[in-house]
Amino acid sequence: MLGFCAKDLQPAAFKIFVRAAPLRSWSCHTARAFRAFRGFRGRNVSSWSRVDGKAPRVLVVHPRLPGENEQLVPWDAAEAVALARAVGWQSVQPGENPGLLSSSSEDEETESEDEVEEEVEAYVARLERVDPKFYFHVQELSRVAVLVARSKADVLFVNASLSPAQQRHLEVAMDLAWRAARQSRSSEVQLHQSSISVFDRSRTVLAIFARRASTQNARLSIELAEAQEVKARLGAGAVQGITLQLQRVANDLSRKVAGCSKTALLSRSGSARGVTTSFTSSPQITRQKQQRAIEEKEKRLREEIASLQKARRTRRQQRSRDGLQSIGLVGYTNVGKSAIVNRLAGSDLVVKDGVFVTLDLAARRFELPSGSQCHILDSVGFIKDLPIELVEVFQATIQELQAATVILHVRDMAHPSREEQGQTVRSVLDENGIEEERVIEVWNKTDLLTERQVQHLLFLHRRKDDASPVPTISALTGDGFDHLLETVEKKLQDLSVKLVPGLNTSTALEVSCTGPQLVRIPHDLPPQQAADLWSFLHETSSVVEDSIASCKDTSDVLLEVKMDNATRSRKAHIL
Ligand SMILES: Nc1nc2c(ncn2[C@@H]2O[C@H](COP(=O)(O)OP(=O)(O)OP(=O)(O)O)[C@@H](O)[C@H]2O)c(=O)[nH]1
Numbered sequence: 082m083l084g085f086c087a088k089d090l091q092p093a094a095f096k097i098f099v100r101a102a103p104l105r106s107w108s109c110h111t112a113r114a115f116r117a118f119r120g121f122r123g124r125n126v127s128s129w130s131r132v133d134g135k136a137p138r139v140l141v142v143h144p145r146l147p148g149e150n151e152q153l154v155p156w157d158a159a160e161a162v163a164l165a166r167a168v169g170w171q172s173v174q175p176g177e178n179p180g181l182l183s184s185s186s187e188d189e190e191t192e193s194e195d196e197v198e199e200e201v202e203a204y205v206a207r208l209e210r211v212d213p214k215f216y217f218h219v220q221e222l223s224r225v226a227v228l229v230a231r232s233k234a235d236v237l238f239v240n241a242s243l244s245p246a247q248q249r250h251l252e253v254a255m256d257l258a259w260r261a262a263r264q265s266r267s268s269e270v271q272l273h274q275s276s277i278s279v280f281d282r283s284r285t286v287l288a289i290f291a292r293r294a295s296t297q298n299a300r301l302s303i304e305l306a307e308a309q310e311v312k313a314r315l316g317a318g319a320v321q322g323i324t325l326q327l328q329r330v331a332n333d334l335s336r337k338v339a340g341c342s343k344t345a346l347l348s349r350s351g352s353a354r355g356v357t358t359s360f361t362s363s364p365q366i367t368r369q370k371q372q373r374a375i376e377e378k379e380k381r382l383r384e385e386i387a388s389l390q391k392a393r394r395t396r397r398q399q400r401s402r403d404g405l406q407s408i409g410l411v412g413y414t415n416v417g418k419s420a421i422v423n424r425l426a427g428s429d430l431v432v433k434d435g436v437f438v439t440l441d442l443a444a445r446r447f448e449l450p451s452g453s454q455c456h457i458l459d460s461v462g463f464i465k466d467l468p469i470e471l472v473e474v475f476q477a478t479i480q481e482l483q484a485a486t487v488i489l490h491v492r493d494m495a496h497p498s499r500e501e502q503g504q505t506v507r508s509v510l511d512e513n514g515i516e517e518e519r520v521i522e523v524w525n526k527t528d529l530l531t532e533r534q535v536q537h538l539l540f541l542h543r544r545k546d547d548a549s550p551v552p553t554i555s556a557l558t559g560d561g562f563d564h565l566l567e568t569v570e571k572k573l574q575d576l577s578v579k580l581v582p583g584l585n586t587s588t589a590l591e592v593s594c595t596g597p598q599l600v601r602i603p604h605d606l607p608p609q610q611a612a613d614l615w616s617f618l619h620e621t622s623s624v625v626e627d628s629i630a631s632c633k634d635t636s637d638v639l640l641e642v643k644m645d646n647a648t649r650s651r652k653a654h655i656l
């Protein structure tokens with residue numbers, strides 16, 4: 082914690098503060114991150130609380146850059162607010178506490194408030210370009226700093242990707258604002274933290290996962306993501322060359338924050354003594370040692386994750402041994418995936434209006450109208466600009482999906498950003514090599530649209546060259562589920578091929594055209610035929626798992642195979 086208190090105040094020159102502040106902030110920031118990391122077990126900013134017991138207050142800033150779709154700005158900002166709430170923060174209205182502003186600055190503030198979407202508790206910052214040091218250019222930076230000070234926010238959430246250096250620079254700038262606000266209303270602003278924390282989109286999503294993830298896999302993945310983030314921060318180097326911008330922000334603040342003359346603000350900003358003390362009291366451990374400790378932890382986490390992956394693979398194979406097809410659900414977060422699983426399988430998965438409600442995979446059994454049993458997999462929702470650190474978390478979802486026979490891509494058709502959401506999910510599927518032919522788009526929440534709107538959307542869809550049938554459903558009312566199940570059964574049929582390898586045997590293998598799957602070679606097959614079948618599979622498919630596994634109960638031989646494209650195109654000859 083900082084060695085700054087009222088009795089330490091000296092008539093220190095602003096220059097001393099701004100020169101020293103980056104150093105203090107650097108050591109503090111890194112040390113805090115490292116300490117938190119060493120003992121990290123889901124402990125993060127989401128578990129902070131104010132001394133009044135309330136949730137931390139967050140100012141959500143949604144930056145808007147030229148060329149972005151103007152109409153989607155309120156929705157993107159609303160999504161940012163939903164993310165902040167999912168961490169457990171309380172979002173503040175950017176226009177709150179106007180009393181903190183001096184009358185001379187009100188005109189200027191009104192201008193910025195016009196830009197804020199009234200119904201969304203976020204500030205939309207319109208930027209010409211991204212500033213490499215602060216992300217915001219200096220004018221916008223001081224506007225944000227004033228909003229933070231005015232709203233007494235504990236956290237600033239910038240709905241963008243910030244470099245570790247930008248994040249640190251912003252924390253330094255926000256510190257100034259916080260101190261100014263604390264001095265004006267010292268009795269009201271009491272926090273466990275001594276300064277404002279700056280979160281970008283990645284860190285916020287990480288914080289949600291850290292707060293909510295319940296399975297071991299998710300927790301390990303979060304720890305790994307944290308480790309990577311801390312390592313990036315350690316490697317980012319010292320804060321440099323931001324003095325001028327900070328000086329301008331401080332000048333702006335001193336004009337705008339009531340009761341704070343420039344001199345008062347500067348003298349409150351910390352004495353040289355306070356700064357030096359906190360800098361020298363940084364951890365004894367050197368940066369290299371910290372880096373090594375993180376790398377060791379990273380290695381251990383990767384090993385643990387790998388062993389969990391193996392266990393998951395075994396479970397998947399277990400499911401395949403049941404001979405059941407699996408149907409995976411994917412989609413943007415909050416589109417209604419869990420609601421669909423509940424309706425199909427009669428399960429009671431958590432369904433809630435919010436982002437990242439489901440953070441772990443869940444498989445449920447259900448029966449198709451034809452009477453065949455299936456597994457249906459609920460998965461973690463996707464989001465735009467998925468944080469790279471969370472790739473490991475989503476990897477589990479992707480692996481399960483890769484193994485599913487049919488994938489339902491669920492879309493919320495009543496959402497104004499449905500096209501962008503759909504595109505986000507399609508790109509993830511593409512990047513992970515999930516073939517389009519086994520994906521069925523499912524349009525959910527049609528109860529929120531009129532029949533005419535649904536027909537219009539279907540009309541537009543059918544005009545596309547590669548348009549495939551789209552079931553339109555409502556998980557809320559149950560409408561359209563008959564058509565959905567019909568489409569799924571048809572797809573399962575289309576995808577499966579009876580491989581009759583031309584042997585002197587009645588054995589026919591039902592193999593899906595896509596995705597790796599287990600093929601059973603019955604134990605009672607004469608050895609020569611079993612050998613022929615084995616070679617046939619190697620010719621027509623790439624064998625994913627080359628070692629032969631034996632089925633404990635029946636001694637049947639199991640092979641994990643994925644059919645070759647060439648075989649798929651020769652489907653007619655095989656049938
Ligand atoms: N009106 C309407 N609301 C729906 C429908 N399906 C789901 N919802 C609502 O949408 C919200 C999100 O539903 P979930 O099933 O939790 O969504 P999800 O895709 O699993 O979300 P994540 O787990 O966060 O990725 C809930 O409030 C549901 O009640 C629907 O067909 N119509």
Ligand SMILES: [Mg+2]
Pocket residue numbers: 418419420431432438439459
């Ligand atoms: Mg869900």
